[in-house]
Amino acid sequence: MADFRDEIRKRRTFAIISHPDAGKTTLTEKFLLYGGAINQAGSVKGKATAKHAVSDWMEIEKERGISVTSSVLQFEYDGYCINILDTPGHQDFSEDTYRTLMAADSAVMVIDGSKGVEAQTRKLFKVCVMRHIPIFTFINKMDREAMDTFELLDDIEKELGIATCPVNWPIGSGKEFRGVYDRDTKELELFSDTKKGTTVGAVKKVPLHSEEARGVVTEEQYQKLEEEIELLDGASAEFDQELVDKGELSPVFFGSALTNFGVETFLQHFLKMTTSPLPRNSDKGEIDPMKEKDFSAFVFKIQANMNKAHRDRIAFMRICSGEFDAGMDVFHIQGGKKVRLSQPQQLMASERKMIEKAYGGDIIGVFDPGIFSIGDTLTNSPDKFVYEGIPTFAPEHFARVRQMDTMKRKQFIKGINQIAQEGAIQIFQEFNTGMEEIIVGVVGVLQFDVLKYRLENEYNVEIRLEPLPYEHIRWIENEEPDMDKLIGTSDMKKIKDLRDRPLLLFINEWSIRMVLQRNEGLELSEFGRS
Numbered sequence: 013m014a015d016f017r018d019e020i021r022k023r024r025t026f027a028i029i030s031h032p033d034a035g036k037t038t039l040t041e042k043f044l045l046y047g048g049a050i051n052q053a054g055s056v057k058g059k060a061t062a063k064h065a066v067s068d069w070m071e072i073e074k075e076r077g078i079s080v081t082s083s084v085l086q087f088e089y090d091g092y093c094i095n096i097l098d099t100p101g102h103q104d105f106s107e108d109t110y111r112t113l114m115a116a117d118s119a120v121m122v123i124d125g126s127k128g129v130e131a132q133t134r135k136l137f138k139v140c141v142m143r144h145i146p147i148f149t150f151i152n153k154m155d156r157e158a159m160d161t162f163e164l165l166d167d168i169e170k171e172l173g174i175a176t177c178p179v180n181w182p183i184g185s186g187k188e189f190r191g192v193y194d195r196d197t198k199e200l201e202l203f204s205d206t207k208k209g210t211t212v213g214a215v216k217k218v219p220l221h222s223e224e225a226r227g228v229v230t231e232e233q234y235q236k237l238e239e240e241i242e243l244l245d246g247a248s249a250e251f252d253q254e255l256v257d258k259g260e261l262s263p264v265f266f267g268s269a270l271t272n273f274g275v276e277t278f279l280q281h282f283l284k285m286t287t288s289p290l291p292r293n294s295d296k297g298e299i300d301p302m303k304e305k306d307f308s309a310f311v312f313k314i315q316a317n318m319n320k321a322h323r324d325r326i327a328f329m330r331i332c333s334g335e336f337d338a339g340m341d342v343f344h345i346q347g348g349k350k351v352r353l354s355q356p357q358q359l360m361a362s363e364r365k366m367i368e369k370a371y372g373g374d375i376i377g378v379f380d381p382g383i384f385s386i387g388d389t390l391t392n393s394p395d396k397f398v399y400e401g402i403p404t405f406a407p408e409h410f411a412r413v414r415q416m417d418t419m420k421r422k423q424f425i426k427g428i429n430q431i432a433q434e435g436a437i438q439i440f441q442e443f444n445t446g447m448e449e450i451i452v453g454v455v456g457v458l459q460f461d462v463l464k465y466r467l468e469n470e471y472n473v474e475i476r477l478e479p480l481p482y483e484h485i486r487w488i489e490n491e492e493p494d495m496d497k498l499i500g501t502s503d504m505k506k507i508k509d510l511r512d513r514p515l516l517l518f519i520n521e522w523s524i525r526m527v528l529q530r531n532e533g534l535e536l537s538e539f540g541r542s
């Protein structure tokens with residue numbers, strides 16, 4: 013029988029982050045094409061199909077034609093077993109998007125070559141930095157007019173504070189796009205549109221100093237390339253795997269996902285440079301999947317009511333060590349008892365399939381009768397260790413909740429607490445009052461609709477949400493801060509979370525700086541430690 017370590021060693025579990033429309037879906041689809049998971053790009057995850065393939069678990073999904081779920085795709089390529097974690101963008105951007113990054117071992121950042129770093133990328137990037145995971149950059153849409161290449165790299169370095177190391181270099185862009193120059197092999201990979209990207213194309217490489225290269229690249233481009241390479245060799249960071257591993261240096265690749273150019277090159281390099289499942293911190297020290305033979309996992313996402321008739325939930329967990337067999341019993345640390353993980357499933361685009369076996373690095377969804385919370389640990393190790401929890405991410409939209417029928421107070425409290433426990437929303441209270449004044453914070457505005465909808469449909473409670481003007485929230489990191497002594501600004505609000513931890517709400521960044529200046533030693537954080 014094969015050693016479970018061999019299975020874990022070949023796993024690569026990563027998330028793709030980007031701003032909407034940068035080409036994440038298109039790139040993912042091309043990866044699947046190379047993995048043989050689909051025969052023709054466009055047949056699985058095209059926007060059009062995604063819009064119609066709506067699951068029936070929630071009316072909001074139907075109405076808006078979006079998927080509130082983020083999915084995990086698994087496929088094999090060149091001996092690797094690849095798990096791609098999709099991070100939902102657009103309106104359905106939520107705390108789940110951040111949490112998904114907690115389950116990944118590395119991240120691929122897709123950037124639109126004509127736009128540079130955009131807002132959503134910046135937000136997600138912060139989480140990657142917090143975790144020190146390797147980050148790879150794919151600069152997409154080179155078949156369109158792109159920004160100057162040096163400017164693009166500068167933008168990444170300045171905006172995100174990470175050093176970059178171009179593995180290849182584009183020759184022209186838009187109509188003038190001729191391909192990329194591989195800095196290692198000193199070859200040109202010539203641009204060709206592989207039947208509009210629907211098939212795996214033959215990659216054509218020619219040496220830089222060759223007749224063929226001269227035939228494709230104009231004299232002007234040739235000279236520019238030589239100058240740029242010289243500049244680059246002198247100025248840019250050298251490739252250093254150690255820095256890549258720590259998330260301090262991002263290897264950069266150029267291509268065009270739509271026309272399927274530069275995608276396989278990227279995939280091949282990426283798979284070599286990225287990491288197999290990483291060790292994770294627990295209360296008993298680091299758990300290394302190469303050493304720990306017992307099964308262990310943590311819950312990073314809970315999805316409610318997949319089936320409306322049963323009010324069930326699915327808990328998504330990242331397996332960190334060992335192997336998983338369908339229906340096995342494992343110890344749920346936070347619940348203090350053994351549970352059977354039933355109906356394990358894996359998501360393949362919009363389809364779910366039952367699975368029999370999974371290994372460290374994989375993501376599975378299991379039936380949850382309502383016992384799991386975000387961050388919970390499950391393990392069969394006699395050590396009964398607990399994985400480090402998942403932080404609470406700063407919501408950016410706030411509203412005061414008004415309950416329409418005060419007679420239904422109990423249902424209201426129960427409902428809102430359960431929905432908060434699943435991690436869809438965060439609830440806060442005015443600093444000096446009890447549960448009568450409830451403030452809800454969300455990462456994406458869609459969650460407000462989800463809250464309203466679910467309270468009405470599942471708990472029969474009607475609410476009104478009054479938007480509040482705050483956009484920034486900070487946890488106070490100091491031990492037992494004296495909240496009465498804190499000098500605020502006129503538009504700052506003191507609140508507390510369900511665990512009675514004090515927080516501050518701000519309208520703008522300026523007030524945050526002001527408050528920090530006025531209160532020496534005050535420590536504020538964008539993440540709520542668990």
Ligand code: GDP
Pocket residue numbers: 030031032033034035036037038039059101152153154155156267268269270271
């Ligand atoms: P996502 O929102 O990041 O998932 O972006 P999509 O993959 O859905 O792409 C957004 C739009 O950009 C779609 O219309 C794609 O066809 C288009 N697109 C994606 N990659 C490229 C590319 O390399 N070149 C060009 N010209 N268009 C692209």
